[in-house]
């Protein structure tokens with residue numbers, strides 16, 4: 001989160017804030033938290049930059065270039081420092097008042113082991129029917145290519161009570177869909193003290209609602225999860241889905257290891273939990289997965305996909321995939337193409353590998369796949385993904401689905417407006 005430079009001195013008295021948000025849903029959710037914090041300090045949101053006394057950019061630091069760009073601005077607040085924004089702004093104003101020529105900025109990027117913003121009610125866009133609900137923050141997984149554990153810190157989960165209260169409020173306000181958000185959302189584990197609120201009863205068909213959420217078969221992690229006695233993701237999902245059976249429930253972004261049977265059983269048993277799962281594979285090659293420190297091999301991933309499809313026959317799957325990771329050979333790349341072909345994802349986020357400072361890969365591996373090779377492999381992956389996706393789409397011809405109409409799309413086909421819908 002960074003404040004931009006061109007705020008005129010006179011406009012510091014303006015209490016209008018303009019926030020531009022880049023990146024994923026976590027960033028959109030963080031913007032809503034920031035607005036709530038600033039509102040308590042008298043700020044209101046404007047959508048017109050020229051009216052703003054304060055202009056903030058909320059951007060992600062996954063890619064190095066974004067981080068380098070924001071570090072030249074007046075104020076930088078990390079994801080656990082939003083409560084500190086009013087103080088940071090006051091420090092900046094004092095500094096600039098005493099020395100108008102000062103270009104010295106202020107920064108707080110300290111990470112917290114506890115911050116979940118559980119007591120903050122996010123300020124959501126007017127007219128929305130779908131709400132993001134943050135349930136946990138941070139990640140403990142330490143995948144070799146990823147900067148997230150360094151920029152968003154360790155995993156911590158928001159108490160079940162506060163999540164259920166927020167979802168009840170959203171239901172009362174007429175929201176039609178909630179998306180539970182977390183960097184590693186299905187690692188959710190609420191170990192907060194005190195009795196959790198009575199969640200709605202377990203969904204019919206769950207075999208063992210009290211079971212510890214073990215990892216999916218064949219999956220492991222570099223860290224030892226301390227989840228004993230905690231409320232875990234299956235319980236959370238079940239509780240949220242039980243608030244209002246007419247309100248859709250989604251969640252993102254999960255890790256495949258945490259698709260344990262009790263999570264899958266809740267998804268199967270609760271009609272309002274959308275049968276759409278993100279299962280980031282990152283690569284189809286066991287040897288690349290080992291270098292990436294993902295905690296699973298290709299056969300385990302394939303077995304999980306088969307298991308999920310057996311438990312949830314109508315499920316739509318999506319994935320993330322990285323092309324050209326350190327040392328990736330043509331044979332390893334072919335494994336990824338094979339995975340894309342066989343799994344026939346409904347959606348895929350495909351990237352050419354770009355090295356990030358401070359990660360395990362940057363410290364211990366060589367980014368040795370030539371850029372043109374990465375680009376060519378990415379193009380091949382896109383082609384294979386699209387071909388396989390088309391098969392799935394054609395199989396849907398004639399099928400009937402209940403859809404949520406979210407609004408008019410910004411995209412148009414000819415003279416016809418396209419409605420944004422979610423199946």
Ligand code: SF4
Nearest residue numbers: 139141142143146148
């Ligand atoms: S699980 Fe996701 S967020 Fe966590 S380190 Fe791996 S890629 Fe990054």
